[in-house]
Amino acid sequence: LRASFSAIQKESGAIDGVIVVLYDITEQEKIEQERREFVANVSHELRTPLTTMRSYLEALADGAWKDEEIAPQFLSVTQTETERMIRLVNDLLQLSKLDRTDYRLNKDLVNFSDFFNKIIDRFEMTKAQHVDFVRKIPNEALFVDIDTDKITQVLDNIISNALKYSPEGGQITFSIDVLPTELQIYIRDQGVGIPKGSENKIFDRFYRVDKARSRKLGGTGLGLAIAKEMVYAHGGDIWAKSKEGHGTTVYFTLPYNPEQEDEWE
Numbered sequence: 100l101r102a103s104f105s106a107i108q109k110e111s112g113a114i115d116g117v118i119v120v121l122y123d124i125t126e127q128e129k130i131e132q133e134r135r136e137f138v139a140n141v142s143h144e145l146r147t148p149l150t151t152m153r154s155y156l157e158a159l160a161d162g163a164w165k166d167e168e169i170a171p172q173f174l175s176v177t178q179t180e181t182e183r184m185i186r187l188v189n190d191l192l193q194l195s196k197l198d199r200t201d202y203r204l205n206k207d208l209v210n211f212s213d214f215f216n217k218i219i220d221r222f223e224m225t226k227a228q229h230v231d232f233v234r235k236i237p238n239e240a241l242f243v244d245i246d247t248d249k250i251t252q253v254l255d256n257i258i259s260n261a262l263k264y265s266p267e268g269g270q271i272t273f274s275i276d277v278l279p280t281e282l283q284i285y286i287r288d289q290g291v292g293i294p295k296g297s298e299n300k301i302f303d304r305f306y307r308v309d310k311a312r313s314r315k316l317g318g319t320g321l322g323l324a325i326a327k328e329m330v331y332a333h334g335g336d337i338w339a340k341s342k343e344g345h346g347t348t349v350y351f352t353l354p355y356n357p358e359q360e361d362e363w364e
């Protein structure tokens with residue numbers, strides 16, 4: 100709370116009264132502080148790959164380019180860092196689009212059971228490590244009105260994390276629960292987990308439990324923040340439960356109207 104005082108004076112100079120104005124600046128200041136933090140984070144995230152690239156390019160310019168063994172390695176580092184910056188800028192552009200108030204979704208009525216299965220199939224085909232997939236997906240058609248590109252990205256971001264943080268031989272469970280007015284979806288892994296009390300922070304922009312690890316795995320720290328905005332735009336919610344060392348479950352909901360199916364029968 101901030102206050103400003105002004106005195107009301109008579110012509111004689113005597114003070115007749117005082118006007119006190121109280122401003123509630125807490126919310127405004129919070130937004131301003133978040134904005135400053137965001138800009139600082141973006142700058143830092145861009146500076147890290149840029150300084151890495153600068154030193155490798157300097158070394159190449161200083162003669163490393165002549166070394167047939169070292170040169171390709173150094174070039175590959177600069178390539179990796181460039182790709183990281185492209186991913187980061189793409190994620191930032193996406194967030195900035197989602198932040199616009201006139202943001203529009205391109206919705207279609209889709210059978211979510213089929214849709215979810217197809218996305219899991221794609222991960223099952225391409226996954227590099229050995230992880231078992233368990234599906235708890237109803238056989239019935241569950242129609243939801245969603246922007247399929249956006250929800251594909253939500254699922255991609257959650258599932259790729261589940262794979263990234265899973266141990267070799269771990270299990271990933273995919274589930275849909277039908278609630279009266281929504282579908283509750285979860286993706287559960289048996290990975291490293293998230294420290295107690297930080298389960299909500301993972302949806303914040305740039306929050307990572309382990310910065311170095313996330314970087315090594317190619318993360319931008321924005322995947323779940325984007326997923327959150329996209330789920331919110333659909334009128335759903337997203338949250339996580341985790342036990343450190345045992346695994347993580349990420350849940351999200353989508354509005355669901357059971358009547359909707361009847362139109363298709």
Ligand code: ADP
Binds near residue numbers: 288302306309346347
């Ligand atoms: P990143 O690009 O770092 O993966 P995300 O926004 O996708 O960014 O996730 C933010 C952070 O949340 C990650 O850096 C990681 O610390 C944590 N996290 C997300 N998903 C999981 C998971 N399934 N298991 C453990 N930690 C996770």
